[in-house]
Amino acid sequence: MKKGLTLVLTLVLVSVMAFASTALAADKTLTIMGVWGGHERDAFEKVIETFETATGIDVQFEGTRDLPTLLTTRLEAGNPPDIVALPNPGNMKELAAEGHLVDLRKVLDMDTLREDYGQTWIDLGSYNDGLYGIFISADVKSLVWYNPKQFEAKGYDIPKTWDEMERLMNNMVAKGDIPWSIGLESGAASGWPGTDWIEDIMLRTAGPEVYDQWVNHDIPWTDERVKKAFEIFGKIARNPKFTWGGPTAVLATNFGDAANPLFTNPPQAYMHRQASFITGFITDNNPDLVAGKDYNCFILPPINEEVGTPVLGAADMMGMINDTPEARAFMRYLASPGAQMVWIGAVGSKIGINKRIDLNVYSSELMKNIAKGLREADVFRFDGSDLMPKAVGSGAFWQGVMDYVGGQDLDSVLEHIESVADDAYDSGKTTD
Structure with a gap:
């Protein structure tokens, strides 16, 4: 050293x-x-x-x-x-x-x-x-954080595929445990953690080329591949069995506090998807925790084998x-x-x-x-909402995630984002 x-x-x-x-x-x-x-x-x-x-x-x-x-x-x-x-x-x-x-x-x-x-x-x-x-x-955003000691105590294994992830979530629920803690609240920027989820899922289901088309608005927000990404996220974020506190807590919990339920005794949740910067929040909120021993992470598993495991960041x-x-x-x-x-x-x-x-x-x-x-990542893609026009990426997309988790009809949410995107991209603007 x-x-x-x-x-x-x-x-x-x-x-x-x-x-x-x-x-x-x-x-x-x-x-x-x-x-x-x-x-x-x-x-x-x-x-x-x-x-x-x-x-x-x-x-x-x-x-x-x-x-x-x-x-x-x-x-x-x-x-x-x-x-x-x-x-x-x-x-x-x-x-x-x-x-x-x-x-x-x-x-x-x-x-x-x-x-x-x-x-x-x-x-x-x-x-x-x-x-x-x-x-x-x-x-690096494509990370799932967990408590290694609790995973070992419960006999939970790190999933290597999305099928294994789904089996893990169902196994946790069967044992009376909550799989995920998610926090979308971030003041005026509320919703952005959910856009990261959807971007990661888009990369893993539709692939990087379609992801680029989506970011550039070469395909509409009403495209079935975009809708599928929202639905996969919704199966977790809108399900009170899968998320700590259910949709109400998901909407109200600040992103910086969303990892805390993993470290209560007993844990209130077992996994948290967030970027590498969350380590700062974890240690600030739990100063006695040791990296690698008390908290660790794994890459969000692949969903479509043909796409592999891209990295979002x-x-x-x-x-x-x-x-x-x-x-x-x-x-x-x-x-x-x-x-x-x-x-x-x-x-x-x-x-x-x-x-x-x-x-x-x-x-x-x-x-x-x-x-x-x-x-070593074969495929890296930048945060999609950061590449979109401001009215879309940090406007309609952020709000659309909040509306969807809050219970609004997905088709209506996507149609609204698409209407905003039509105006924003057609105007030739790149950030607003």
Whole structure:
């Protein structure tokens, strides 16, 4: 472990010093806007501090939970930040189309980037033959969390297929146990955890090509394949035998608290589907739990054997607005394994993108295994709702999930989303 940590620190130092020559004077500054707050902001500040120490550049970070609105205001006023943490690829494409983002092909060594990054990540950051965003970390979403001690005590096995998953759920119910804990509440963003479920199911039933068609609205929301994904989710989320507290609790439980029922004595539920970032919530709410021993995860099993087991995820993405030497230096730094090791080592629940990241930076064997799984995934797809126009992805889709779980007719829900999608896509907008 000491050897691994020494390598981590060495790579960080080399990465930062490679950009030190760009500091032209001690009073050079760089402005960055992002959504991070709390622990994540503290972690990103460590990334900034390392860069500042090596270069002498003063980095000023501005955090906001309403980044799209504030960024639009700043762009209109002519004083945007130099660098921005982009909410999603859809937002990146809109800003690039409007000419606000710098093509990073002019900034980064593309040969090095292709060696360090999988092609999927380069494609996700590209628009019209240009590269306008780089990813610094990811959240793997296709994960089911469980309590290993309770699984062993009850004789429950990890399912490898959806048929085995269904048998496990029925076995749990027969023993008087509740299979799932689900929480869809997230303030104004309520519903998004349900969209992740449906996206994962779409990938596992219809496959990645149809998934892409759905995201791009090349097939309608009323398509039978979309309806099937909702129905599979509904068989769980709308069933009081399968979910802790039934649909009422599903709608009212905050996503950050939804894993808690797995760790009560006795457990109120036995499984929770959520992204890798949930480890932060689990340990904050249950500080005595040990990763891998008291909580663990497995990949959501395949449903259609022909499709296999794709990985769904989201990621932290950075774009450059002002082309300055300081901004160029920081973007090169962010793409390096050193910067990403500082970030993921400090935040604790993120997976790095650069393939040269030393796995010893991860806080546990559990996170190492998740990182390996992401690297080895044959198929990766970005969170679909984040790629859709805002009116659809974070509007009608989020609300449609809440309405469906609340008991509304599925055909009516899908018809409404389709009507919103018709207007949003036909208008040519990419994020609203």
